[in-house]
Amino acid sequence: xxxxxxxxxxxxxxxxxxxxxxxxxxxxxxxxxxxxxxxxxxxxxxxxxxxxxxxxxxxxxxxxxxxxxxxxxxxxxxxxxxxxxxxxxxxxxxxxxxxxxxxxxxxxxxxxxxxxxxxxxxxxxxxxxxxxxxxxxxxxxxxxxxxxxxxxx
Amino acid sequence: xxxxxxxxxxxxxxxxxxxxxxxxxxxxxxxxxxxxxxxxxxxxxxxxxxxxxxxxxxxxxxxxxxxxxxxxxxxxxxxxxxxxxxxxxxxxxxxxxxxxxxxxxxxxxxxxxxxxxxxxxxxxxxxxxxxxxxxxxxxxxxxxxxxxxxxxxxxxxxxxxxxxxxxxxxxxxxxxxxxxxxxxxxxxxxxxxxxxxxxxxxxxxxxxxxxxxxxxxxxxxxxxxxxxxxxxxxxxxxxxxxxxxxxxxxxxxxxxxxxxxxxxxxxxxxxxxxxxxxxxxxxxxxxxxxxxxxxxxxxxxxxxxxxxxxxxxxxxxxxxxxxxxxxxxxxxxxxxxxxxxxxxxxxxxxxxxxxxxxxxxxxxxxxxxxxxxxxxxxxxxxxxxxxxxxxxxxxxxxxxxxxxxxxxxxxxxxxxxxxxxxxxxxxxxxxxxxxxxxxxxxxxxxxxxxxxxxxxxxxxxxxxxxxxxxxxxxxxxxxxxxxxxxxxxxxxxxxxxxxxxxxxxxxxxxxxxxxxxxxxxxxxxxxxxxxxxxxxxxxxxxxxxxxxxxxxxxxxxxxxxxxxxxxxxxxxxxxxxxxxxxxxxxxxxxxxxxxxxxxxxxxxxxxxxxxxxxxxxxxxxxxxxxxxxxxxxxxxxxxxxxxxxxxxxxxxxxxxxxxxxxxxxxxxxxxxxxxxxxxxxxxxxxxxxxxxxxxxxxxxxxxxxxxxxxxxxxxxxxxxxxxx
Numbered sequence: 001x002x003x004x005x006x007x008x009x010x011x012x013x014x015x016x017x018x019x020x021x022x023x024x025x026x027x028x029x030x031x032x033x034x035x036x037x038x039x040x041x042x043x044x045x046x047x048x049x050x051x052x053x054x055x056x057x058x059x060x061x062x063x064x065x066x067x068x069x070x071x072x073x074x075x076x077x078x079x080x081x082x083x084x085x086x087x088x089x090x091x092x093x094x095x096x097x098x099x100x101x102x103x104x105x106x107x108x109x110x111x112x113x114x115x116x117x118x119x120x121x122x123x124x125x126x127x128x129x130x131x132x133x134x135x136x137x138x139x140x141x142x143x144x145x146x147x148x149x150x151x152x153x
Numbered sequence: 154x155x156x157x158x159x160x161x162x163x164x165x166x167x168x169x170x171x172x173x174x175x176x177x178x179x180x181x182x183x184x185x186x187x188x189x190x191x192x193x194x195x196x197x198x199x200x201x202x203x204x205x206x207x208x209x210x211x212x213x214x215x216x217x218x219x220x221x222x223x224x225x226x227x228x229x230x231x232x233x234x235x236x237x238x239x240x241x242x243x244x245x246x247x248x249x250x251x252x253x254x255x256x257x258x259x260x261x262x263x264x265x266x267x268x269x270x271x272x273x274x275x276x277x278x279x280x281x282x283x284x285x286x287x288x289x290x291x292x293x294x295x296x297x298x299x300x301x302x303x304x305x306x307x308x309x310x311x312x313x314x315x316x317x318x319x320x321x322x323x324x325x326x327x328x329x330x331x332x333x334x335x336x337x338x339x340x341x342x343x344x345x346x347x348x349x350x351x352x353x354x355x356x357x358x359x360x361x362x363x364x365x366x367x368x369x370x371x372x373x374x375x376x377x378x379x380x381x382x383x384x385x386x387x388x389x390x391x392x393x394x395x396x397x398x399x400x401x402x403x404x405x406x407x408x409x410x411x412x413x414x415x416x417x418x419x420x421x422x423x424x425x426x427x428x429x430x431x432x433x434x435x436x437x438x439x440x441x442x443x444x445x446x447x448x449x450x451x452x453x454x455x456x457x458x459x460x461x462x463x464x465x466x467x468x469x470x471x472x473x474x475x476x477x478x479x480x481x482x483x484x485x486x487x488x489x490x491x492x493x494x495x496x497x498x499x500x501x502x503x504x505x506x507x508x509x510x511x512x513x514x515x516x517x518x519x520x521x522x523x524x525x526x527x528x529x530x531x532x533x534x535x536x537x538x539x540x541x542x543x544x545x546x547x548x549x550x551x552x553x554x555x556x557x558x559x560x561x562x563x564x565x566x567x568x569x570x571x572x573x574x575x576x577x578x579x580x581x582x583x584x585x586x587x588x589x590x591x592x593x594x595x596x597x598x599x600x601x602x603x604x605x606x607x608x609x610x611x612x613x614x615x616x617x618x619x620x621x622x623x624x625x626x627x628x629x630x631x632x633x634x635x636x637x638x639x640x641x642x643x644x645x646x647x648x649x650x651x652x653x654x655x656x657x658x659x660x661x662x663x664x665x666x667x668x669x670x671x672x673x674x675x676x677x678x679x680x681x682x683x684x685x686x687x688x689x690x691x692x693x694x695x696x697x698x699x700x701x702x703x704x705x706x707x708x709x710x711x712x713x714x715x716x717x718x719x720x721x722x723x724x725x726x727x728x729x730x731x732x733x734x735x736x737x738x739x740x741x742x743x744x745x746x747x748x749x750x751x752x753x754x755x756x757x758x759x760x761x762x763x764x765x766x767x768x769x770x771x772x773x774x775x776x777x778x779x780x781x782x783x784x785x786x787x788x789x790x791x792x793x794x795x796x797x798x799x800x801x802x803x804x805x806x807x808x809x810x811x812x813x814x815x816x817x818x819x820x821x822x823x824x825x826x827x828x829x830x831x832x833x834x835x836x837x838x839x840x841x842x843x844x845x846x847x848x849x850x851x852x853x854x855x856x857x858x859x860x861x862x863x864x865x866x867x868x869x870x871x872x873x874x875x876x877x
Contacts, residue, residue: 017400017401020422021422024420024421024422027367027421028369028420028421028422029420031369032360033360033363033366033367033369034359034360034361035360036364036366036493036494036543037366037421037495038493038494038495038579039579039810039811040425040578040579040580040810041579041810041811041812043810043811043812044493044579044811044816046493073360074359074360075359075360077359085358086355086358086359089354089357089358090350090354090355090358091350093350093351093354093777093778093781094354094358095217095351095353095354095357095358096217096218096219096544096781096782096785097215097216097217097492097493097494097541097542097543097544098217098353098356098357098358098362098541098543099364099492099493099494099543099544100493100543101357101358102360105358123819124819124820125820127819128818128819128820130819131493131811131816131817131818132493132816132819133491133492133493133544133546133789133816134217134493134544134785134788134789135784135785135787135788135789135792135817135822136781136784136785137788137817137818137819137822138784138822138824138825139781139784140819141819
């Protein structure tokens with residue numbers, strides 16, 4: 001069936017069967033590959049995107065449930081928090097293999113949007129669902145805090 | 154390991170206008186390469202465009218451990234360019250040119266050798282490029298080359314300055330120097346500079362980094378494999394009538410080796426859905442049918458019998474004279490690697506009748522040879538394009554080239570008009586075989602009246618990783634697979650009366666090296682036993698260890714990291730309510746000590762508050778990447794011993810996805826503080842050596858917090874330890 005998605009500020013028509021996870025529409029149909037497949041069961045966070053600004057796991061978000069919500073992927077990020085996080089990630093060399101980092105940043109943008117000065121514990125609580133097999137957690141924590149500093153200007 | 158190289162330069166000019174390239178290389182003389190390098194066995198590592206842009210051809214794949222930054226750094230240092238003037242490309246598959254000098258004539262990444270085997274080779278390549286550019290400029294400017302230098306990509310001479318790009322074409326007509334002069338380490342600007350950033354951080358922070366999983370070849374099909382529920386089952390027939398109702402399903406076909414049924418579809422989701430609907434009849438007569446308990450009991454029985462191999466070929470120490478003894482039996486379960494990017498690769502036919510593999514390829518020579526055989530092609534008709542890899546931890550390097558062969562078998566069943574992209578799911582990854590083998594150790598330590606060790610009887614039992622693989626000749630000597638005993642039989646500790654027995658146990662599922670290989674279990678046993686022996690002797694664990702680290706440089710370096718970690722980690726001065734544990738281990742040529750500080754205890758819940766690490770890996774080429782590798786290695790080691798294991802029930806793997814094989818999470822571990830020993834020794838490994846001491850340091854901290862609960866079976870969560 002044909003579905004219209006509000007994606008990264010544009011209306012995109014896609015042909016997808018009901019029950020198809022948003023992840024696979026984004027990756028396979030729209031070829032936006034910054035959003036990653038890691039587990040398919042919302043357990044690793046690599047597929048995190050925003051629905052109306054809130055981080056969700058796109059592997060467990062069915063295409064027919066998206067409706068009119070604005071979908072934002074890593075490619076469509078355009079906010080002060082996103083820019084600060086990406087700057088901090090490069091400054092601190094957060095990524096190792098990097099495969100989970102789109103999802104880490106999508107989750108972190110969600111945090112900094114609602115809490116511009118999170119404590120280490122608040123970061124841990126918020127980022128708990130984003131697994132990193134390279135265990136870059138210490139730098140993720142530092143990266144979020146550095147981004148908060150950058151945002152303060 | 155031989156990391157020396159013959160400095161035989163060469164120059165292959167393919168210079169034409171704006172796309173002029175200078176190719177520079179040096180001959181490879183690998184450990185087991187057939188004879189000394191000939192002029193034609195060349196190794197191009199440096200490309201320079203006429204715009205002055207330098208490209209380092211990186212022969213090691215990038216799975217996060219840093220060679221895509223580290224190897225360009227070596228070239229930039231010697232050539233005289235800044236890090237923002239150099240980029241990287243992954244080398245094509247060509248073992249003549251890009252062999253790992255530690256592996257013989259074999260291209261591949263592993264054993265934490267990327268920097269160790271490339272350090273001189275890439276520096277020499279950069280230096281050779283510099284000398285050729287200077288010779289070209291000297292001729293043009295009619296000055297002596299010794300008056301010229303290259304700085305920030307500019308050739309500078311008396312009253313003159315020009316971009317290196319201007320002299321690429323002229324330089325490419327010159328003969329390469331055979332022994333270019335390398336920089337004095339005192340003049341290094343980039344090597345050892347902690348401000349040098351990774352070249353791949355930006356693309357990995359904005360979603361543009363391309364992993365093999367992200368490849369969309371025009372007109373591609375997705376293939377997923379329905380595998381037997383137990384290892385070594387065979388597909389006999391299938392019914393795809395339900396799969397036909399899945400839109401996008403193309404067809405299904407039994408793989409030529411019957412190891413599964415390939416399901417082809419237009420997209421990944423359709424492939425997964427169609428596979429779910431597929432009914433397969435399996436021949437399970439030769440399939441694995443044991444349970445974990447049986448595998449464990451085979452290992453435990455082997456520990457009680459006389460070992461097959463007396464590894465050190467010596468008489469055991471005088472245990473009968475011991476005043477006190479302490480004994481412990483350890484068990485380590487199967488573990489999966491679970492890299493973040495599930496396994497995948499793409500295969501397509503090329504216009505010249507060859508095959509092109511796109512892969513986050515760890516061991517190019519393995520799949521290259523396998524594909525040539527499968528497609529009955531000459532070696533040179535197979536090409537591999539290496540892409541970024543989303544982790545590996547050993548999994549992407551199999552002696553069987555398992556997933557690339559699967560993709561090839563899926564491709565050979567098609568008319569080859571459409572590229573085939575093979576995709577594994579996380580469930581495929583955890584259930585699909587290739588695990589860190591289960592191992593058992595039994596150790597008895599005898600102490601004299603002064604509390605000094607007089608006998609250390611150590612037995613190890615488990616399945617050899619290397620026997621029966623192409624790597625057997627590297628690792629197996631007189632029947633002993635070194636990877637089963639490494640870290641015990643070659644420990645830098647000078648232990649009086651140490652004896653080591655090894656027994657290989659029967660094959661259980663498919664096994665593979667896992668970040669730090671044998672050290673994953675040997676470091677744990679050595680360092681928990683060191684603590685137990687110290688406790689039995691009534692001595693401080695640090696002082697007890699140092700007593701056995703006296704001798705030559707090997708002992709000094711091990712003692713050096715131990716002392717530094719103890720100092721920086723405030724050993725013996727834990728904060729109120731906290732407990733400490735330490736461990737030290739040498740692996741892949743590097744020495745790493747770690748102090749873990751925990752709060753709580755095994756019963757009420759342990760919290761890992763802090764880890765302090767000291768590493769001696771020789772010359773620290775990129776200190777920040779080394780720190781990152783220690784941080785990651787510690788997390789990897791600790792995460793698995795906390796709560797992970799792969800278990801079998803009548804041959805079937807019982808863990809399917811991350812909820813059953815819970816990764817380390819951000820809130821599991823506090824700050825990690827890494828200190829690097831300043832050293833002029835040749836660089837050694839960093840990808841793996843952070844892992845081995847982490848688990849025993851944690852175990853020793855928990856033991857200190859929990860009435861001497863020396864955890865001897867893993868994972869800890871299944872053996873009396875709760876975490877908070």
